[in-house]
Amino acid sequence: MHVLTRRLPIRRLLVRPRTRAAAVFVGALAAFAIPGFAAAQEGTEVLDDLAAAIDTGWLMLAAILVFFMQAGFALVESGFVRSKNVVNILMKNVLDACFGGLVYFAVGYGLAYGVSSASTSFFGAGNFFLTDFTDYPTWFFQFVFAATAATIVSGAMAERTRFGAYILYTIAITALIYPIVTHWVWDGSGWLTAFTDDPIGDNGFVDFAGSTVVHSVGGWAALVGAIMVGPRLGKYTADGRVNPIVGHSMPLGTLGVLVLWLGWYGFNAGSTLGLTGGFAAIAARVAVTTTLAAAAGATVSMLISWVRYGKSDLSLSLNGVLGGLVAITAGTATVEPWAAVIIGGIGGGVIVFGVELLDRLKIDDPVGAVPVHLFNGIWGTLAVGLFTTQGYMGDAYGVETASYGLFMGGGVNMLLVQLLGVASVAAWAVGTSVVLFGLIKLTVGLRVTEAEELSGLDVGEHGMESYPEFTGGRDPFSGYSGGAPAPAGAPAMATQPVPNPAPRPQQG
Numbered sequence: 204m205h206v207l208t209r210r211l212p213i214r215r216l217l218v219r220p221r222t223r224a225a226a227v228f229v230g231a232l233a234a235f236a237i238p239g240f241a242a243a244q245e246g247t248e249v250l251d252d253l254a255a256a257i258d259t260g261w262l263m264l265a266a267i268l269v270f271f272m273q274a275g276f277a278l279v280e281s282g283f284v285r286s287k288n289v290v291n292i293l294m295k296n297v298l299d300a301c302f303g304g305l306v307y308f309a310v311g312y313g314l315a316y317g318v319s320s321a322s323t324s325f326f327g328a329g330n331f332f333l334t335d336f337t338d339y340p341t342w343f344f345q346f347v348f349a350a351t352a353a354t355i356v357s358g359a360m361a362e363r364t365r366f367g368a369y370i371l372y373t374i375a376i377t378a379l380i381y382p383i384v385t386h387w388v389w390d391g392s393g394w395l396t397a398f399t400d401d402p403i404g405d406n407g408f409v410d411f412a413g414s415t416v417v418h419s420v421g422g423w424a425a426l427v428g429a430i431m432v433g434p435r436l437g438k439y440t441a442d443g444r445v446n447p448i449v450g451h452s453m454p455l456g457t458l459g460v461l462v463l464w465l466g467w468y469g470f471n472a473g474s475t476l477g478l479t480g481g482f483a484a485i486a487a488r489v490a491v492t493t494t495l496a497a498a499a500g501a502t503v504s505m506l507i508s509w510v511r512y513g514k515s516d517l518s519l520s521l522n523g524v525l526g527g528l529v530a531i532t533a534g535t536a537t538v539e540p541w542a543a544v545i546i547g548g549i550g551g552g553v554i555v556f557g558v559e560l561l562d563r564l565k566i567d568d569p570v571g572a573v574p575v576h577l578f579n580g581i582w583g584t585l586a587v588g589l590f591t592t593q594g595y596m597g598d599a600y601g602v603e604t605a606s607y608g609l610f611m612g613g614g615v616n617m618l619l620v621q622l623l624g625v626a627s628v629a630a631w632a633v634g635t636s637v638v639l640f641g642l643i644k645l646t647v648g649l650r651v652t653e654a655e656e657l658s659g660l661d662v663g664e665h666g667m668e669s670y671p672e673f674t675g676g677r678d679p680f681s682g683y684s685g686g687a688p689a690p691a692g693a694p695a696m697a698t699q700p701v702p703n704p705a706p707r708p709q710q711g
Contacts, residue, residue, distance in 0.1 A: 257479055261475075269469045270347045272463055272466035273350060275459045276357075276358070277296035280361060281452070282456030283456050287661055289670075290667055291664055294366065295354070295373075299373050300354075302374055307346045310379070313332075315327055315382035315385040315390065316330070316341075326383055327392075348417055351417055353421070356376070356421060356424050359426070359568045363435050363656050364432050367647055372428070372640070376420075380635045387408075388416050388624070389416065405616055406602065406620065410532075410584060410587070411474055412533070417580075418529045418576040418579070423577060423636060426633075427633060429566050429568050431644060432650050434565060435656070436653065448569070463525060463528070467497070470532065471489050471536075492534075493528065500551035501520050501523040504523025504552065505523060511555070522554045522575050523551040526551055530547055531543050531547055533586070538586075538591060542586075546583060546590065549582060550579045557571075560574075585618065587617070590610055592608065
């Protein structure tokens with residue numbers, strides 16, 4: 204947002220003959236004033252250019268931080284799965300960005316923000332393949348959000364989903380499912396948007412950085428995908444027991460969560476879209492609420508797990524960080540810091556009880572993507588209608604409103620609109636995901652064979668292993684893993700890794 208300086212016309216001075224001396228004096232003043240006006244005009248243009256550069260630089264920096272979250276997701280998910288499936292997870296996270304970038308360029312951005320005579324309140328219909336479009340910082344920023352929504356599903360369906368099926372899903376969510384919701388909420392012509400003079404309700408649907416637009420959309424798709432692909436072999440037994448299948452590297456998982464936490468400052472604070480015009484102060488407050496919610500989420504999830512299970516669980520604490528971050532994302536600019544602690548803390552509890560709920564329903568989610576992104580996406584979106592303050596709503600959205608958080612004295616109107624938004628997005632995301640995964644299941648197939656699942660998707664889908672020295676693959680330099688010399692009479696060294704001779708027993 205820039206303040207445009209109005210350029211006032213210089214009025215012509217009418218000079219009478221009998222006031223010649225005065226005219227000379229006035230003319231002399233004008234001779235000095237005109238260059239001064241020109242210099243002021245030039246100075247204003249320089250300031251406008253500087254303000255635009257600051258806002259663009261901030262947007263680019265935020266987008267780069269959000270893109271770095273792809274590395275965080277890759278680390279978290281690879282740490283939370285078994286070593287025989289790490290290559291598969293890494294491939295998915297890399298290609299989310301690659302395929303997602305291409306289809307968002309071709310179709311996704313046009314459906315989300317495209318402008319043409321065919322555009323409606325439900326979808327955009329212009330700027331496909333970025334035709335007639337030059338706002339490249341905005342495209343880049345919006346693309347990294349789309350990539351984030353797509354990658355959420357990979358963890359929930361990990362260790363048993365066909366790689367080709369997942370690629371088809373990535374294309375569909377980035378090209379269609381996510382962009383339509385984006386248009387509804389964040390485009391100025393969307394039917395749910397708060398960025399219009401005539402919003403639904405008093406304020407429209409408020410989701411500052413994407414608890415619903417990004418995380419719930421990915422979370423709903425993750426839930427549908429996890430149900431339709433089914434649980435991993437051995438996860439649930441006929442007598443009702445739940446067998447823990449622990450990940451192979453908690454250090455990788457921990458590092459991934461910290462990378463995601465860092466990237467979330469681009470996600471939330473970067474959603475101011477600029478720093479000038481008072482938005483720097485909002486971005487700073489957003490960074491504070493983001494920090495407090497993450498800290499509260501981890502603390503509460505750790506304490507609950509300690510009380511319920513007798514041990515403080517690292518994986519639940521890590522997901523508590525992410526749950527707090529997802530929960531605060533919708534209201535990060537409109538709530539007080541103390542409210543962020545409450546929102547994030549409840550998000551930490553949602554993680555623990557959400558994991559238990561999925562196990563009771565026999566829905567296998569290896570990394571906890573559904574409790575983190577879906578359950579906390581819903582909670583965080585509804586929390587906007589409970590804790591939003593009137594003043595912060597005005598700061599962030601530039602409106603004076605009588606409807607704000609229910610607990611802050613603003614009535615129930617805002618909460619009802621938030622409920623409407625959650626329900627509408629749920630209907631769209633679930634409906635399209637059921638159709639998508641159903642078609643994939645009927646055509647190319649959704650799940651790998653039992654033999655591939657037992658040996659690991661790394662070998663079955665990609666022909667390689669993440670840790671060949673430790674998982675049975677041969678070392679081309681020594682003949683066998685670990686560098687030990689090959690025994691006498693051993694066969695020639697294999698040029699390709701070989702699968703494990705037998706599945707490992709369940710851990711935990």
